[in-house]
Amino acid sequence: MALRIGNVALGARPRIVAAGGEDELDALVAAESADVVELRADLFADPTPEHVTHALRRLRAGGRPVILTVRSAAEGGRIADDGRRRALYDAGLAHADAVDVEIASATLVAAVVGPARAAGRTVLLSAHFLDATPPLSTLAGLVDRARALGADLPKLAAHARDLDDVCTLLQATLGARDGGVVTMAMGPVGALSRVFFPAAGSLLTYGAVGRPTAPGQLALGELRRLVDRFYPA
Numbered sequence: 001m002a003l004r005i006g007n008v009a010l011g012a013r014p015r016i017v018a019a020g021g022e023d024e025l026d027a028l029v030a031a032e033s034a035d036v037v038e039l040r041a042d043l044f045a046d047p048t049p050e051h052v053t054h055a056l057r058r059l060r061a062g063g064r065p066v067i068l069t070v071r072s073a074a075e076g077g078r079i080a081d082d083g084r085r086r087a088l089y090d091a092g093l094a095h096a097d098a099v100d101v102e103i104a105s106a107t108l109v110a111a112v113v114g115p116a117r118a119a120g121r122t123v124l125l126s127a128h129f130l131d132a133t134p135p136l137s138t139l140a141g142l143v144d145r146a147r148a149l150g151a152d153l154p155k156l157a158a159h160a161r162d163l164d165d166v167c168t169l170l171q172a173t174l175g176a177r178d179g180g181v182v183t184m185a186m187g188p189v190g191a192l193s194r195v196f197f198p199a200a201g202s203l204l205t206y207g208a209v210g211r212p213t214a215p216g217q218l219a220l221g222e223l224r225r226l227v228d229r230f231y232p233a
Contacts, residue, residue: 029058
């Protein structure tokens with residue numbers, strides 16, 4: 001079965017995700033260059049279920065599918081309490097087209113994946129390495145782990161110290177492409193991955209509509225121009 005996020009099919013060409021939190025909400029609503037939007041609920045000043053569901057309703061009214069992400073503090077987010085994160089996923093699931101949860105958050109994965117799949121939502125299970133790129137064997141193992149846990153899309157993001165790290169992530173992408181995968185290299189050296197990795201099989205690439213949500217993230221307008229140039233319809 002073809003992978004989709006809401007009404008957006010994945011695979012023919014890279015799909016652009018506009019990512020942001022509360023401060024970027026208006027820009028996300030207006031992000032016509034994006035195919036999908038990601039709401040980073042952990043970036044809200046007061047991330048209550050009421051505030052997050054209101055934001056999700058606004059985004060879905062804009063006509064683009066929405067990924068709900070409540071990133072853990074351990075992997076670059078701002079919420080350390082898994083109970084609080086679960087409350088946001090539970091409240092937001094009815095108003096999102098996909099959810100993104102960290103593979104390492106085992107209790108949360110167990111609580112969120114089943115209801116998300118039962119509701120027909122796309123499940124991304126992700127791993128983020130903020131300081132370095134792990135070996136290829138570790139990355140490949142995480143892809144297998146994510147799929148075993150019920151992911152539609154495993155997602156890997158790692159800080160690239162140099163081009164060798166970018167090549168390691170590239171190898172991981174090539175090895176996982178047949179089942180669907182999302183990959184990116186973070187940091188200044190990794191910026192090229194936002195445009196190049198889709199050629200190796202990464203199905204999504206993320207752009208910023210304000211402050212980047214990850215190091216090396218390109219501005220949405222710049223990313224749209226590059227994708228349209230290198231991946232013509």
